[in-house]
Amino acid sequence: MDTNNQNAVKGVGDWFRWHLSKFVVAPSFLMILFFVYGFILWTGYMSFTKSKMLPIYNFEGILQYVKLWKQPTWLASFENLFVFGSLFIAVAIAFGCILAIFLDQKIRGEGALRTIYLYPMAISFIVTGTAWKWILNPGSGIEKLVQSFGFENFEFDWLVDPDYAVYTLVIAAVWQASGFVMALFLAALRGVDGEIIKAAQLDGASISRIYMVIILPTLRPVFLSSFVILTHMAIKSFDLVVALTGGGPGNASWLPANFMFEMTFRRNQIGQGAASAMIMLATVLAIIVPYLYSELREKKHG
Incomplete structure (x- = not known):
């Protein structure tokens, strides 16, 4: 027992x-x-109801989505997202890749430089936006500094110019994210077989040609991963806009996340805010799902 x-x-x-x-x-x-x-x-x-200040659970169909795409501010925010996202992703990937190639040359002080480039990613977008707001402020930033050197006609007032405000978001976002992209590319570059590079050098290929023709084409997964991550960051950008431009001047630098917050929490339009949130989610899924599918397919057939 x-x-x-x-x-x-x-x-x-x-x-x-x-x-x-x-x-x-x-x-x-x-x-x-x-x-x-x-x-x-x-x-x-x-998003399928007429909810305003309080939730209403009566199903009303796609009414909120129809109203959403008739809103000039929503269309403007989506246009701003296209401009901001396109430039942010392209410049951050290009700059991050160049930094990685630069550090891959085994230069002196690589560890310190890598830390310097990576440090901005450890800072929140609120801090980044606040810092760049000081830097780009026409009354106390770059414009004021250059003018104090005697260039009195110099102007750099993008922060208060409705036509250029969205580009200040690109500057701040690239400054923060390019170091992270650099780390991805640098890790991939360090995994490249050194024998291939030596063989190409023996054949008389220059360093630039080795990178352009041999190494970079093998980094396609890193380019794709960087694109997916940066796209996700661009679509959900909210705090950077709030800290740097406040969405202004007017709504010149509004992004969809700012529109969603405004409609939901300030104008008490829960249904409209929910519809905009679902559009943002669908945009993210349209990028991530094909990426995950391709990754799983490669692993399955690899």
């Missing part, structure tokens, strides 16, 4: 050890399931 009890206790102990990881993960999994995916579903349903 004692032996049976010992076996039973041992069996329970083995079962508990086998399922311990599930018990540890379960609370986090349930919280994510409820607070993330549950609220995504709730927001999606709200």
Whole structure:
């Protein structure tokens, strides 16, 4: 009998050890399931209602989406997103790649330079926006500094110019994200087989040609990963806009996230805000889902 009890206790102990990881993960999994995916579903349903200050659960179809695409401010914010996102992604990838190639030459002080380039990514977008707001302020920033050197006709007032305000977002965002892109490319460059480079050098190929023709084409996955990450950052950009331009002048630098916040929390239009949030989610999914599909397909056939 004692032996049976010992076996039973041992069996329970083995079962508990086998399922311990599930018990540890379960609370986090349930919280994510409820607070993330549950609220995504709730927001999606709200986008099909006439909810304003308080939720209304009567289904009204695509009314909010029709109204949304008739809103001039929403169209302007989407246009700003296209300009901001295109420039931000292109410049950050190009600049990050150039920095990675520069550091890949085993230069002196590489560790310090790598830290300097990476440091902006450790700062929140609020801090980045505030710092660049000081730098680009016509009354106390770059414009004032250059004018103090005697160039009194110099102007750099993009921050207060409706036609150029969105480009100040690009400057600040590239400054923050390019170091992260550099780290991705540098890690990939360090994984390139050195024998290939030596063989190309023996054939008389220059360093620039080696990178352009041999190395960079092999970094396609890094380019794709950088594109996906930066696209996600661009679409959800909110705090940078608030800290740097406040969406102004007027709504010249509004992005969809700022429109969603304005409609939901200031104008008490829950249905309209939910519709804009779902459009943003659909845009992110349109980028991420094909990427994940291609990655899983490569692993399956690799």
